[in-house]
Amino acid sequence: MKESEDIGKPESQNFIEQAIEKDLNEGRNGKRVHTRFPPEPNGYLHIGHAKAICLDFGMAENYGGKCNLRFDDTNPTKEDVEYVDSIKEDIRWLGFTWEDREFYASDYFGRLWEFAVSLIKRGLAYVDDQSADTISEQKGTTTQPGLSSPFRDRSIEENLDLFFRMNEGEFAEGSRVLRAKIDMASPNMHMRDPIIYRILKTPHHRTAAKWKVYPMYDFAHGQSDYFEGITHSLCTLEFEVHRPLYDWFIDQLKTDDYRPRQIEFNRLNLTYTVMSKRKLLELVKDGVVKGWDDPRMPTLCGLRRRGYTPESIKRFVDLIGYTKVEAINDVSLLEYAIREDLNKRAPRVFGVLKPLRVIITNFPEGVSEEMEIDNNPEDESQGKRIVPFSREIYIEQDDFSENPPNKFFRLAPGREVRLKGAYIISCTDLVKNSEGEITEVHCTYDPETKSGGPQADRRVKGTLHWVSAAHALNAEVRLYDRLFSDEDPSGHKDTDAREFLNPDSLTVIKDCKVEPSLVDAGPLTRVQFQRVGYFCVDYDSRPGMLVFNRTVGLKDTWARLNK
RNA sequence: UGCUCCGUAGUGUAAUUGGCAACACGCCUGACUCUGGAUCAGGAAAGUCUAGGUUCGAGCCCUAGCGGAGCAACCA
Secondary structure (H helix, E strand, O other), X not given: OHHHHHHHOOOOOOHHHHHHHHHHHOOHHHHOOEEEEOOOXXXXXXXXXXXXXXXXXXXXXXXXOEEEEEEOOOOOOOOOHHHHHHHHHHHHHHOOOOOOOEEEHXXXXXXXXXXXXXXXXXXXXXXXXXXXXXXXXXXXOOOOOOOOOOOXXXXXXXXXXXXXXXXHOOOOXXXXXXXXXXXXXXXXXXHOOOEEEEEOOXXXXXXXXXXXXXXXHHHHHHHHHHHHOOOEEEEEHXXXXXXXXXXHHHHHHOOOOOOOEEEEEOOOOEOOOOOOHHHHHHHHXXXXXXXOOOOXXXXXXXHHHHOOOHHHHHHHHXXXXXXXXXXXXXXXHHHXXXXXXXXXXXXXXXXXXXXXXXXXXXXXXXXXXXXXXXXXOOOHHHOEEEEEEEOEEEEEHHHEOOOOOOOOOOEOOOOEEEXXXXXXXXXXXXXXOOOOOEEEEEEEEEHHHOOOOOOOOOOOOOEEOOEEOOOOEEEEEEEEOOOEOOOOHHHOOOOXXXXXXXXXXXXXXXXXXXXXXXXXXXXXXXXXXXOOEEEEEOOOOEOOEEEEEEEEEOOOHHHHHOO
8 A cells, every 4th residue: 555655656856856847847948958067177086076977967867868078178277188088087987978069168269259259349348457466355355345446447449459469468467357347346256347368378288379368167167058058057056156147147148048057056075085176186296195096085086996886986976965955975875885886796705815824634635626606695696606725725814813812703723613615624733933923723624514515504603714825816905094084174174185194094915815716807806805895906916916905894894703 | 244055863865845754874683694794673863953923734934043154266
């Protein structure tokens, strides 16, 4: 009864979907939905961008519309083709496509110029000869109105002449700007005669030295939306106060009923994470991390290298939703999303991080036995793999204790444990070196207890993972912890991100041993080392040495074993 | 002391637009037992920032207050 009611019940909508459907119902813009993702190519995409990408492309998908990729490249001093390429790669990796709709704000420099000229001719824009400081002073404050520039009422002819000469390169950077003539007393600071063009002589990565003046964001964004036929321009909350200006320019530009509409949503904030592109760039430049794709970085390429899947990121974005509340999302939710995904798709394999040699004294020398083990006990379709077993194996150092404390249910002298997928073994002896360190443990095995064998059901205290010494592959494992810790930098907007660095954010463990089935594992192969966590093969693995990045650890693994 | 936006379990989101405050993560119990912290079962936790008002009925509408965020780059 209740279930049948639920079936017809529509999924709850977020406020953006509601706004879009309202527009659709009212027949606006020919009932089209057309969005755009507009990154500035001045850095690598991070997970915050993923939230915007999922929205922009997702809304288009939901409503049978399109989503353009548009590079907001109006500031040649900060932008570079390196970033253009990485941005495209990351969007594709997330699984979205812009087909042939790859645009650049710089594609519209000509039309924006024409529009600016038109504003001048209509008396709605003027060239200001004052310095940045003076203009800033005249702007007033949030509580006091601004003052008019002495150049505000320059003649149209003079404005035109100056604007053209600005673009000829006749004037120095910073010497003149073009401003829209709106309202110096507006309570909205952005409406107080905003600067719309400035002189920049740095060559542009696409238009080279063609232009000497470049439009500001506010003068490029809405118009670019208009030129592309965008219906819903989704951006983050901090642009809310820009909306009146966005609309003002559209009003001056539009020639028919079509008009794009800006809707703002909350930016992604993650605990223990810095999301500012500027600060991430500093970390890269200062060598705090090894690059934009350092697995500790919140960049998409960093997360990818760490082993995150696109699905898990989309799932996470889905979980946190879109609102107008400035929320701080807990990274544990992101970790949940990747565990949930990897639990289903990552095969279980044996990896011993800190090996301890175990000799099974009653097992024949020079013989190896093939154990057939499920790749994923929860998913039979992932099949089984062969893991060789032999007289000498490695187990985890932590899985042996000479003088076991209470509730230690793993291997200890005189005790029995099960080797996952193989036999029950019993510890008979141990060997120490001159420093008193345990170097070898001797055990006997019970042939009747092989997995599936007659005695396999026997209850033992614990189950251990293992790797046959003769067959083991050498590996190096990098455990990544949070780059920032203790004091949470996500709430500190203006402080130096480096103050919050966690000195233990990277731990490298060498001399690890992993099972031979991984011999051909290529970069980004994701596995679960049983009882340890999820790992992913790194790009710089080399023959004879597999390198793994830890994606995310299993939580408190020993606790259950010791229960 | 201006303008704009926002206040719902610890966190993030819902609430069929005025009708029994729900879901997820996290946390706690229990079950399962070659290990997955998966799966299953259960539990604690908000009475919706505050005070008024309208109404049979308010998280939702109105008023005032409190609290938080954004805005004064020739950045986006």
